[in-house]
Amino acid sequence: AADTTNPCLKATHVCNLSKKCVRLRTDYASICTKGAGSDDMCDHRKCHRALRHFFEKVPEDFTKRILFCPCQDELCGERRRKTIVPDCSFQYNTKPNCLWLLDSCLEDHICKSRLADFQQNCQPTDMSPDGCSQHNHAACLQAYMGMIGTPMTPNYVSNFSVEVSLWCTCESSGNQKEKCDQILSMFESNKCL
Amino acid sequence: GRRNHKGKNRGCVLTEIHLNVTDLDLGYETKEELIFRYCSGSCDAAETTYDKILKNLTRKKKIVNDKVRQACCRPTAFDDDLSFLDDNLVYHILKKHSAKRCGCV
Numbered sequence: 133a134a135d136t137t138n139p140c141l142k143a144t145h146v147c148n149l150s151k152k153c154v155r156l157r158t159d160y161a162s163i164c165t166k167g168a169g170s171d172d173m174c175d176h177r178k179c180h181r182a183l184r185h186f187f188e189k190v191p192e193d194f195t196k197r198i199l200f201c202p203c204q205d206e207l208c209g210e211r212r213r214k215t216i217v218p219d220c221s222f223q224y225n226t227k228p229n230c231l232w233l234l235d236s237c238l239e240d241h242i243c244k245s246r247l248a249d250f251q252q253n254c255q256p257t258d259m260s261p262d263g264c265s266q267h268n269h270a271a272c273l274q275a276y277m278g279m280i281g282t283p284m285t286p287n288y289v290s291n292f293s294v295e296v297s298l299w300c301t302c303e304s305s306g307n308q309k310e311k312c313d314q315i316l317s318m319f320e321s322n323k324c325l
Numbered sequence: 326g327r328r329n330h331k332g333k334n335r336g337c338v339l340t341e342i343h344l345n346v347t348d349l350d351l352g353y354e355t356k357e358e359l360i361f362r363y364c365s366g367s368c369d370a371a372e373t374t375y376d377k378i379l380k381n382l383t384r385k386k387k388i389v390n391d392k393v394r395q396a397c398c399r400p401t402a403f404d405d406d407l408s409f410l411d412d413n414l415v416y417h418i419l420k421k422h423s424a425k426r427c428g429c430v
Contacts, residue, residue: 138356144410145358154407158418161408165416214414 137204140211143197153194156186164217174220183221184242184281195277209291216280222287222299230300230312236283243282250275256323263323272324286319295320336366337398339427346409353417357409364427368396400424 147153160182167173187195199216203209216222237243254272257265264272276296279286289297297320302312319325341362346355372380376395382388404423408416 141356148358148360151405155405158406158408161416162406162418165418210414211410214410217416 138208138211140198140201140203140208140215143194143201144211147190147194147198150190150194153190156182156190160186161217164220176220176224179217179220180281180283180285182281183216183285187277187280192274192277196273199277199280200273206291209288209293213288213291216285216287218287221281222285224299227299227301229305230298230302230315231305231308233284233298233300234315240283243279243284246275246278246282247284250279251318254318254322254324256325258323265324269324276325296325336370337364337368337427337429338366339363339424340365349422351419353409353411354413355409355411355417359407359409360423362404362424364398364400364424366398366427368398368429372396396429398427399430400426401428401430402426 147157160179163182164174164179166175199212201208201212203212237247250272253264253266253268253275255265256263259265260267262269266272276286284298286296286298289295298316300316302309302316305312339362341360344359344361346353346357346359349361373396379388379393380395383393402425403421404425407419407422409419410416
């Protein structure tokens with residue numbers, strides 16, 4: 133019955149065989165889709181907490197497969213992008229400045245430590261074959277998943293590519309443009325990631 | 326969970342089957358799959374005195390009422406909710422859709 137042409141669907145099938153994976157996926161899906169349809173009704177904090185539980189408690193084998201499944205077509209890519217229920221966990225009415233996002237992350241002790249982890253493990257370099265200065269691509273992916281469910285939740289930007297980003301912009305950053313671009317570039321166009 | 330009383334009604338058991346969500350015929354269009362668990366088996370041995378009396382009274386036609394039933398093998402608890410993405414990539418949640426424990430009730 134498995135549709136072998138869609139790796140993201142296949143990853144879901146694997147999750148459905150694990151009671152824990154099914155349970156925690158359902159937990160976040162029901163919390164994050166509550167109030168869907170009406171304007172801005174979902175509870176971002178609860179949704180983020182449920183997403184963190186999923187990525188913390190479900191073994192990496194399952195979560196990595198679901199989030200980093202390799203796609204060839206749009207349907208697969210859309211499934212991948214929608215994994216974290218971006219309508220509630222990622223996109224908001226307005227795109228804030230990335231430095232504002234950074235500030236809210238640094239005020240949150242979980243986000244602060246996860247960001248430090250991400251910065252350390254996903255530091256890009258041209259020198260190594262995997263593009264990671266720590267030579268540990270797996271640790272970088274793990275650290276990326278750690279950011280999901282924090283105020284700095286990253287996600288795929290489209291159904292057509294593996295590019296990821298934050299829900300923020302560096303427009304009108306004034307004299308802090310450079311600092312802002314630096315934050316954003318850790319997620320966008322990061323060789324290691 | 327609670328064992329069937331002293332080996333009685335061993336017939337009523339939890340069985341599982343691997344299905345496509347579309348096999349459930351609930352109107353969803355999706356390629357996702359699930360494990361569905363259901364209760365099946367006989368409850369003939371599950372008799373309480375109440376059941377015996379009912380059986381006897383029905384046999385003797387002292388009561389003629391269709392709505393009087395013997396014990397049935399039914400879920401006594403349900404599995405956790407299940408979420409899935411449909412073909413339009415919208416999440417749906419199924420509740421009380423699959424058995425977790427069975428009993429003759």
